[in-house]
Amino acid sequence: xxxxxxxxxxxxxxxxxxxxxxxxxxxxxxxxxxxxxxxxxxxxxxxxxxxxxxxxxxxxxxxxxxxxxxxxxxxxxxxxxxxxxxxxxxxxxxxxxxxxxxxxxxxxxxxxxxxxxxxxxxxxxxxxxxxxxxxxxxxxxxxxxxxxxxxxxxxxxxxxxxxxxxxxxxxxxxxxxxxxxxxxxxxxxxxxxxxxxxxxxxxxxxxxxxxxxxxxxxxxxxxxxxxxxxxxxxxxxxxxxxxxxxxxxxxxxxxxxxxxxxxxxxxxxxxxxxxxxxxxxxxxxxxxxxxxxxxxxxxxxxxxxxxxxxxxxxxxxxxxxxxxxxxxxxxxxxxxxxxxxxxxxxxxxxxxxxxxxxxxxxxxxxxxxxxxxxxxxxxxxxxxxxxxxxxxxxxxxxxxxxxxxxxxxxxxxxxxxxxxxxxxxxxxxxxxxxxxxxxxxxxxxxxxxxxxxxxxxxxxxxxxxxxxxxxxxxxxxxxxxxxxxxxxxxxxxxxxxxxxxxxxxxxxxxxxxxxxxxxxxxxxxxxxxxxxxxxxxxxxxxxxxxxxxxx
Amino acid sequence: xxxxxxxxxxxxxxxxxxxxxxxxxxxxxxxxxxxxxxxxxxxxxxxxxxxxxxxxxxxxxxxxxxxxxxxxxxxxxxxxxxxxxxxxxxxxxxxxx
Ligand code: SF4
Numbered sequence: 250x251x252x253x254x255x256x257x258x259x260x261x262x263x264x265x266x267x268x269x270x271x272x273x274x275x276x277x278x279x280x281x282x283x284x285x286x287x288x289x290x291x292x293x294x295x296x297x298x299x300x301x302x303x304x305x306x307x308x309x310x311x312x313x314x315x316x317x318x319x320x321x322x323x324x325x326x327x328x329x330x331x332x333x334x335x336x337x338x339x340x341x342x343x344x345x346x347x348x349x350x351x352x353x354x355x356x357x358x359x360x361x362x363x364x365x366x367x368x369x370x371x372x373x374x375x376x377x378x379x380x381x382x383x384x385x386x387x388x389x390x391x392x393x394x395x396x397x398x399x400x401x402x403x404x405x406x407x408x409x410x411x412x413x414x415x416x417x418x419x420x421x422x423x424x425x426x427x428x429x430x431x432x433x434x435x436x437x438x439x440x441x442x443x444x445x446x447x448x449x450x451x452x453x454x455x456x457x458x459x460x461x462x463x464x465x466x467x468x469x470x471x472x473x474x475x476x477x478x479x480x481x482x483x484x485x486x487x488x489x490x491x492x493x494x495x496x497x498x499x500x501x502x503x504x505x506x507x508x509x510x511x512x513x514x515x516x517x518x519x520x521x522x523x524x525x526x527x528x529x530x531x532x533x534x535x536x537x538x539x540x541x542x543x544x545x546x547x548x549x550x551x552x553x554x555x556x557x558x559x560x561x562x563x564x565x566x567x568x569x570x571x572x573x574x575x576x577x578x579x580x581x582x583x584x585x586x587x588x589x590x591x592x593x594x595x596x597x598x599x600x601x602x603x604x605x606x607x608x609x610x611x612x613x614x615x616x617x618x619x620x621x622x623x624x625x626x627x628x629x630x631x632x633x634x635x636x637x638x639x640x641x642x643x644x645x646x647x648x649x650x651x652x653x654x655x656x657x658x659x660x661x662x663x664x665x666x667x668x669x670x671x672x673x674x675x676x677x678x679x680x681x682x683x684x685x686x687x688x689x690x691x692x693x694x695x696x697x698x699x700x701x702x703x704x705x706x707x708x709x710x711x712x713x714x715x716x717x718x719x720x721x722x723x724x725x726x727x728x729x730x731x732x733x734x735x736x737x738x739x740x741x742x743x744x745x746x747x748x749x750x751x752x753x754x755x756x757x758x759x760x761x762x763x764x765x766x767x768x769x770x771x772x773x774x775x776x777x778x779x780x781x782x783x784x785x786x787x788x789x790x791x792x793x794x795x796x797x798x799x800x
Numbered sequence: 801x802x803x804x805x806x807x808x809x810x811x812x813x814x815x816x817x818x819x820x821x822x823x824x825x826x827x828x829x830x831x832x833x834x835x836x837x838x839x840x841x842x843x844x845x846x847x848x849x850x851x852x853x854x855x856x857x858x859x860x861x862x863x864x865x866x867x868x869x870x871x872x873x874x875x876x877x878x879x880x881x882x883x884x885x886x887x888x889x890x891x892x893x894x895x896x897x
Contacts, residue, residue, distance in 0.1 A: 276812065278855040296859060298882050299893050300814035329892055344892070346813040596888055667878060668886040676881075678888045728877060 250313055250619065251396050251541040253361045260404070261358045264365060268292045269351035276348060293364025294350050298671050303342045303350065304367040305357060309377035309395040309419070310338035310622040314613040317620050319360045321605035327353050332605065333669075334590060334598040336662060336713055337416070338376045338622045339367060343669055365403065370411045372402035372483075378420040378427045379623040382542060383585050383631035385577040388446070391421035391438050393539045394475065397530070401476050408483050412490030413498035415483070416455075428624060428740035430454045430463040431716060433500045434482060438472075447471055452482055452512070453504030454744075456710035461501040462744045464509050466516065472535070474520075477528040481520035485512065545617035550582030550634055560639040567642050569691055570653035575638065584635050586616075588628040588645060589652040589660060593685045596678050597663040598626030607648045615641050624713075625662055625701075627655065658700045658767070659685040662713055666706025666723060667730070673706035675723025675730035680704055683760045688767075697767060700780045703738075716740035718781045719763060720747040732759040736766065736792055737784045748789055751797050762796055769795040802864045804841055805832035805872065806848045807879065808857035816882050816894055817857060819848055825857060827894045829872045829883050834865060 253261070268288070275285040289295075293304040305320070312320075320340055324332045327349045328342045335341055345353060357363055366373055375395045382390035398417055402408065408415070420427040421438035429435025435451035448470040454463020470478055486500045489507070504512045561568040576585040588608060591597050600608070608628055612620040615637050616630035623629060633641060645651040654660045661684060664670065666677030681704055688694055703717030707724075714720035720735035731753040738747030754762050767780075769792050774783045784792070806819035807829075817825040818832035826832070835841045841862060848860035864875040874880045885893015 276855070282811075282852065282858045296809060296814060298878070299816055299885060300809070344814070348812055667881055668888050673878075676887065678886075682888070725877075730877065 250311060251308075251392075251538070257361070257400075258358075261361070261363050261365075264292070264363065265351060265354045265358050268354060272347060272351050287369070289347075289350075290368040291365070292350070292354065293367035294345070294347070295368065296671070297343070297669055298667075298673075299669065300344045301347055301350070302669070303345045303353060303364060304335075305340045305342070305362060305364050306367050306374040307338050307340060307362070307622050308399050309375055309381065309392050310379045310624075311377075311381075311392060312612075312620040312622065313360075314609040314618050314620065316360045316362055317605050317609035317612065319356055319362070321602040321609065323353055323356055324605065325602040331599055331601045333596075333665065334600065334622050334626050334628070336624045336626060336664070336711055337374060338379070338624055339374060340622070341665075343665075369409075370413050370415075372405065372408055372411075372415045372417065375399050375402070376416070376418045376427055376432075376624060378422055378425075379621040379629050380426060380576060380585055380631065381421065381621075382544065383578050383583075384422050384424075384426075385579045386424055387420075387422040387579070388438055388440055389421055390539075390542050390544075391419045391436075392542050393535065394421075394436070394438065394472070395419045396538055396541070397476065397535075398479065401479070401528075408487060411483070411487055412492045413495070413500075415486075415500065417479075423742065425740075425742040425744070426623075428713070428716060428744070430744035431456055431460075431713070431740055432463065434479065435463050436475075441469055444469055444471075448475060450478060450482075452516075453501040453509075455499055455501040456713060456715045457499070458496055458708045459502065459505075460710070460715040460746045461505065462746060463501070464504070466509065466513050473530040473532070474524055476530060477524045477526065478516075478520055480528055481516045481523060484519050485515045489515075544580075545619075545632055547580040547583060547632070548634075550636060557635060557639065564639075566646075566651075566653065566691075567639060569695060570642055570651055571638065572695065573653045573657055574655040578632065580632070582635055584633050584638060586630045586633045586638065586641060587623070587655040588630065588650050589655050590627050590650075591654055591660050591681075591685070592649050592652045593659065593689050594682055595649075597661055597681050600628070604648055604650060607644070607650065611641060611644060625660065627660070653691060654694060656699050656701070657694045658688050658697055658702060659694060660701070661685065662701075662703040662717070664705050664712035666704075666712075670706060670711075672709060673723065674708075674725040675706050675732065677704040677706040677712055677721075677723060680721065680723075680732065680756065680759065683756070684763055687760055687764060697771065698779055700767070701740075702763070713740060714738070715746045716744070717747060718784070719766060721759060721763075724753060726753070729755070731755060734759065734762050734766075734796070736789060737781065739781060750789065750793055765795050766792055802875070803867065804835050804844070804862050805829060805865050805874075806844050806860055807832075807863050807874075807882065808848065808851070808860035811855055811858050819844060819851070819860075823847060825851070827897060829865065829874060830870075832865075832872055834867070834872060 705712035735747030
């Protein structure tokens with residue numbers, strides 16, 4: 250894992266001290282709320298519906314056991330005993346007191362964490378494939394690049410007041426688990442047969458009010474030019490992005506209004522000017538950062554033992570968990586284990602302090618001290634020996650963490666919605682709970698197969714509803730919570746924006762509607778055909794007809 | 801006009817509070833000072849402004865309420881959830897007090 254150098258430590262510590270002074274002056278009345286608000290937001294402290302909310306960055310979703318233990322400790326001592334993992338690989342505390350915020354930030358700084366740039370019109374926490382460094386299908390671990398971007402973008406003086414917030418995601422796998430085409434900039438590292446290792450650069454994707462699947466701005470970029478190219482994109486956006494209308498201020502609107510050719514031309518022109526300057530990336534620098542991410546000392550262990558087969562045969566629950574929650578690892582004899590934070594009846598993405606500690610301990614015991622946070626609001630132990638899976642599952646089961654539903658219908662993304670969020674139009678969490686209750690049979694879930702439901706409580710789309718195979722958007726209709734249904738979205742390499750089916754539903758109606766859609770799929774799918782494939786083949790017609798009747 | 805009360809968040813701990821008849825702040829809307837006329841509303845708003853200036857609360861806002869069976873209930877869904885706490889965690893927020 251990346252370890253802070255003296256510069257990182259000093260920067261974060263100074264920021265804590267600075268904020269401590271600001272909070273003191275706010276509490277004594279030397280600063281008004283108007284003066285203080287931007288300062289607290291720069292440190293990730295929001296004011297939500299019920300209380301303050303602190304958003305902590307988890308860079309590229311990677312945590313050590315010690316860091317996760319500290320997050321648990323903060324939840325217990327300063328908050329209400331739990332935290333909420335978000336779709337941006339962040340952790341949110343829902344009840345911190347203003348007067349405690351500097352102490353919380355100091356606790357975070359002690360384990361090399363912070364809340365800088367988790368708000369405001371800046372480059373936000375860089376996200377990455379949550380299986381990075383472990384996935385069998387990746388070209389190489391993309392996190393050194395994400396770390397490089399983190400260092401470049403942290404407190405970048407030129408990009409502290411962008412027209413709007415800016416999100417970058419990185420993957421190095423042909424199977425996109427980081428939704429790179431729905432980010433302001435998405436990066437895919439791949440091996441070009443002729444030119445060698447390089448990035449495909451995507452610019453202008455995003456969800457929200459005006460969703461766009463990000464177009465490619467450059468098919469191939471040599472890695473050593475990554476930062477200068479990003480800088481060129483940010484410069485063009487910073488100069489031309491709209492500041493007159495918050496709804497038109499994201500880079501996606503600029504790319505759309507300019508057209509990609511004109512936008513690309515402007516970026517390339519700027520890039521030619523700066524590409525051989527100080528941002529060019531020396532090979533030694535890559536080596537230095539990559540050293541922090543060197544793979545753990547995997548043993549060459551046997552593929553799978555008779556013992557595992559026996560455990561699966563004797564424990565259908567374990568077998569179901571292995572089927573849904575285990576992914577192929579690049580090292581022989583190892584597996585990637587997803588720990589679902591979607592227990593039936595639970596709140597998607599919430600983990601208690603005890604659960605966080607348990608996962609931290611298991612990370613230490615079974616996964617070389619590493620834990621990952623996914624944008625799908627789950628946790629991951631990236632490097633587990635296959636021979637340890639049964640022991641791991643047994644302990645997870647005792648802590649309510651062994652839901653065998655990763656990637657299945659009840660692995661629902663839901664934003665905090667009107668239960669917590671001051672921008673919300675409708676609640677998301679109860680809906681996720683009701684849908685989960687309706688499909689509360691593991692056999693049925695596995696029979697249905699891979700299906701991603703994503704719910705947002707307003708048009709801001711923190712719950713990625715545009716990218717859900719089934720997407721649900723909460724709206725306010727004359728004071729009543731209503732829900733729009735969308736079908737056919739995808740956040741993967743085949744990124745697609747879901748299509749609205751028709752008139753919305755009330756809370757009960759939308760749960761029925763989801764079931765109608767699922768039943769329609771089950772009736773019409775061909776052998777082994779997954780939901781999204783079937784939807785693409787069938788089109789919206791049969792689903793609309795089932796939902797609204799023939800018209 | 802419909803009846804209104806003033807809500808805000810405590811500066812120190814962020815808790816949801818309501819301006820009371822004795823010019824203090826309570827987490828119980830039943831104790832809130834209900835304004836029924838434009839004059840009263842103006843008076844309440846003035847007091848909320850003073851409390852914000854005195855760094856007691858932040859985000860003071862006038863919200864419509866409905867009186868029902870002797871209780872004061874925020875009219876809008878959002879404010880109802882604010883008054884109680886998350887509907888999915890009834891052990892938290894003002895409803896837990
Ligand atoms: S989508 Fe809307 S309701 Fe949900 S967390 Fe984002 S801003 Fe809040």
